[in-house]
């Protein structure tokens with residue numbers, strides 16, 4: 001976060017396309033992003049990959065808690081603003097050096113596409129956790145986040161943002177491309193593929209799977225603590241976990257919260273019937289042959 005504060009003056013920096021992927025001017029440096037491809041990866045490295053608004057900060061909290069065996073105070077005393085300081089984005093300008101020098105386990109999050117992340121991952125080095133979220137809720141969450149995040153363009157209205165998202169004219173580019181590339185390579189990597197919706201449905205099972213995948217040695221009691229401190233309602237009360245202390249030149253907290261609704265199906269409150277039909281058509285076309293089912297409504301998990 002310190003580096004973001006230094007590289008960002010809080011103005012709307014706009015987007016830049018780099019190797020076909022949208023980055024944020026001022027937050028990302030294309031030359032540094034290119035260095036990521038050749039980074040050495042250790043067996044103990046853990047990388048969480050998400051398309052924006054798919055539960056990245058949720059995973060930061062879970063990884064840190066697993067590492068701390070469920071002890072929340074142990075995490076909080078190490079970060080000033082947010083968990084993002086302890087599990088940072090690998091692609092943010094100025095962060096690579098710290099990654100190279102960090103003590104194991106090096107835990108990072110990323111929104112980058114498969115083609116830009118370390119090629120060593122394809123030799124099954126390190127561990128990758130990909131978290132996918134139903135894209136209609138991603139779009140809605142991203143719309144609201146654009147109103148809060150000062151490094152992103154404030155949308156004129158929902159309809160306008162809907163079009164941008166469908167064109168992939170946002171940081172992260174096309175949701176469809178992102179998930180397809182990562183999903184299609186999942187067997188080449190040491191990867192755990194999770195969905196936001198399954199985490200909502202049964203957080204305990206999801207955390208158990210993450211712990212097993214990472215080889216975390218936690219007792220049942222410690223695992224229960226990890227779950228307890230990573231529920232939406234509890235994370236909302238933890239300043240480091242809910243990002244409320246991120247400086248206001250980056251996030252305009254009075255315009256909305258990072259931890260907004262944390263549910264499934266909020267798209268129903270935003271999409272028109274016509275937008276929904278269009279989205280469904282695009283989804284069917286883009287995801288043809290990809291055996292992924294999403295949960296689109298909170299009612300479908302009970």
Ligand code: A3P
Nearest residue numbers: 053054055056057058141231232259260261262
């Ligand atoms: P909403 O805007 O729909 O509420 P990211 O961290 O990738 O930017 O994702 C942010 C989204 O994840 C937000 O969605 C946020 O509320 C949600 N989120 C974060 N922690 C969560 C938790 N513990 N449970 C459910 N949703 C969570």
